[in-house]
Amino acid sequence: MISTKVNLAGVELKNPVMTASGTFGSGAEYGEMVNLNHLGAVVTKGVANVPWPGNPTPRIAEVYGGMLNAIGLQNPGFDVFASRDLPFLRQFDTKIIVNVCGKTTEDYIDVVEKLGDQPADMLEINISCPNVKEGGIAFGQDPKAVEMITREVKRHAKQPVIMKLSPNVTDITVMAKAAEAGGADALSLINTLTGMKIDIHKRKFALANRTGGLSGPAVKPVAVRMVYQVSQAVKLPIIGMGGIMTADDAIEFILAGATAVAVGTANFHNPYATEDIVRGIEDYMNLYGIQDINELIGAVAKADTEG
Amino acid sequence: MAQKKETAVVYSQEELAPGIFSMWIITEMAASAKPGQFIAVYSRDGSRILPRPISICEADPEEGRLRIVYRIAGAGTQEFSGYVSGDPIDIMGPLGNGFPREGENVFLIGGGIGIPPMLELAKQLNCEKQIILGYRDENLFLRDEFEAYGEVFVATEDGSVGSHGNVLDAIRENGLSADVMYACGPTPMLRALKEYAAKEGIPCYISLEEKMACGIGACLACVCKTRDVDSHSNVHNRRICKDGPVFPAQEVDL
Numbered sequence: 001m002i003s004t005k006v007n008l009a010g011v012e013l014k015n016p017v018m019t020a021s022g023t024f025g026s027g028a029e030y031g032e033m034v035n036l037n038h039l040g041a042v043v044t045k046g047v048a049n050v051p052w053p054g055n056p057t058p059r060i061a062e063v064y065g066g067m068l069n070a071i072g073l074q075n076p077g078f079d080v081f082a083s084r085d086l087p088f089l090r091q092f093d094t095k096i097i098v099n100v101c102g103k104t105t106e107d108y109i110d111v112v113e114k115l116g117d118q119p120a121d122m123l124e125i126n127i128s129c130p131n132v133k134e135g136g137i138a139f140g141q142d143p144k145a146v147e148m149i150t151r152e153v154k155r156h157a158k159q160p161v162i163m164k165l166s167p168n169v170t171d172i173t174v175m176a177k178a179a180e181a182g183g184a185d186a187l188s189l190i191n192t193l194t195g196m197k198i199d200i201h202k203r204k205f206a207l208a209n210r211t212g213g214l215s216g217p218a219v220k221p222v223a224v225r226m227v228y229q230v231s232q233a234v235k236l237p238i239i240g241m242g243g244i245m246t247a248d249d250a251i252e253f254i255l256a257g258a259t260a261v262a263v264g265t266a267n268f269h270n271p272y273a274t275e276d277i278v279r280g281i282e283d284y285m286n287l288y289g290i291q292d293i294n295e296l297i298g299a300v301a302k303a304d305t306e307g
Numbered sequence: 308m309a310q311k312k313e314t315a316v317v318y319s320q321e322e323l324a325p326g327i328f329s330m331w332i333i334t335e336m337a338a339s340a341k342p343g344q345f346i347a348v349y350s351r352d353g354s355r356i357l358p359r360p361i362s363i364c365e366a367d368p369e370e371g372r373l374r375i376v377y378r379i380a381g382a383g384t385q386e387f388s389g390y391v392s393g394d395p396i397d398i399m400g401p402l403g404n405g406f407p408r409e410g411e412n413v414f415l416i417g418g419g420i421g422i423p424p425m426l427e428l429a430k431q432l433n434c435e436k437q438i439i440l441g442y443r444d445e446n447l448f449l450r451d452e453f454e455a456y457g458e459v460f461v462a463t464e465d466g467s468v469g470s471h472g473n474v475l476d477a478i479r480e481n482g483l484s485a486d487v488m489y490a491c492g493p494t495p496m497l498r499a500l501k502e503y504a505a506k507e508g509i510p511c512y513i514s515l516e517e518k519m520a521c522g523i524g525a526c527l528a529c530v531c532k533t534r535d536v537d538s539h540s541n542v543h544n545r546r547i548c549k550d551g552p553v554f555p556a557q558e559v560d561l
Binding site for chain 2: 022023024025029030032033045051052053054057058059060061062064065066067069071074076077080216217245265267268269270271272
């Protein structure tokens with residue numbers, strides 16, 4: 001009997017597969033097609049202390065092997081989230097990771113404090129959204145700000161804190177170390193890469209926001225590289241994401257050093273992607289006689305050292 | 308029946324007009340599809356990862372077939388247009404809410420590639436129907452198929468057939484009136500119809516489109532602005548894919 005259990009900052013997941021924030025809502029819609037009980041965790045769409053209207057449309061554009069999005073963190077605010085979405089997710093045998101967004105440090109702390117007595121297993125702090133003017137990435141591109149916001153959130157959080165890092169930096173290991181210094185329990189990476197698409201026939205930006213976050217298979221090699229680099233730079237467990245479409249992709253991230261993986265854009269291409277990846281990881285383990293998935297975490301580096 | 312994704316089979320495909328294709332698909336979704344709903348069609352080329360939302364033109368539950376009529380708008384729809392009988396086609400659906408069915412004497416209005424979803428509605432509405440179709444030119448795809456369900460009026464942008472101008476020109480020129488309006492087409496047309504309906508004081512249901520990713524209401528890409536705060540979003544946004552694509556015109560900002 002193989003074991004796919006992984007431990008993320010003291011929280012045990014039945015398998016390493018979770019959803020990537022923003023692609024899966026709070027699970028209600030995909031839950032009609034996917035058995036949420038089969039997922040390691042559901043990571044919710046970012047929630048702020050008050051409702052956010054998000055950006056104008058068009059909010060997405062397809063690009064070769066990927067997509068750009070500039071949703072702008074539209075969310076119904078904490079009260080609706082806590083009264084509707086958390087009770088929904090609680091019905092399932094999966095871990096609940098709540099993604100938190102804010103414009104100011106106080107906003108983040110407000111949500112984190114309100115989540116203290118809620119059925120959330122972990123908090124994922126979004127300091128890397130490229131599509132909002134305030135908050136988001138503004139915190140994620142300066143190591144001092146990363147350390148400060150991590151420390152402030154940790155001071156108020158009852159649950160383990162995952163800091164979600166942006167790839168839109170010169171050296172992501174600097175940000176990872178800053179989060180570690182601030183007391184983070186885990187890291188998520190990568191958020192989307194800032195991109196742009198122009199409609200040459202209309203001579204207009206494809207997105208109303210002009211720029212958007214690139215996701216999908218196009219970003220995967222960048223994400224794998226960053227997960228590897230960060231895993232070498234810090235001791236924190238990593239949730240790896242960025243273009244994971246299949247179990248093979250998920251295994252690649254785990255071998256690079258990720259303890260868990262998040263599936264995002266793939267849901268749009270295949271609504272059953274998360275469950276397919278759970279099954280595919282088991283197939284891989286059976287194929288290679290791997291009894292415990294933890295043997296695979298960072299195994300590329302180990303193999304390299306052993307020569 | 309809830310939506311699902313499946314690999315269906317192309318039954319037939321033909322080009323109705325330059326760049327406008329009609330495809331019948333063998334799928335169980337035919338049994339539950341309602342007029343105004345749509346399906347998501349997935350490319351078989353991995354470089355195109357998002358499905359294309361395409362409205363349902365007709366459903367034949369007895370034969371187990373759905374029909375889509377679509378315009379080639381890019382590489383994805385170009386790919387679909389090459390599918391032939393027997394080819395596999397990945398689809399998810401049926402998606403969206405569909406049209407309500409009310410009124411004694413209604414307008415069914417389609418503009419351009421907004422015409423196809425009105426065909427199944429025309430078939431299913433059991434009342435007086437005046438069907439107003441707006442085209443660019445003399446390529447009047449589907450026009451003849453509407454004749455069986457009501458009186459058809461045509462407007463063309465270039466004036467080659469029917470009223471010269473848009474669907475409102477056709478309504479005015481022919482002195483038409485109705486107690487409920489149903490429409491699908493380009494936003495400027497829908498905006499004009501919304502204004503017309505407000506002036507006439509009659510309900511108007513419009514089908515909207517927007518760039519979509521998930522197609523099921525999770526990703527919040529395809530929202531429209533609403534007059535009131537929406538109960539799901541808790542802001543002035545509704546999801547076109549899930550809460551729509553059909554909305555009462557007066558409830559949305561265009």
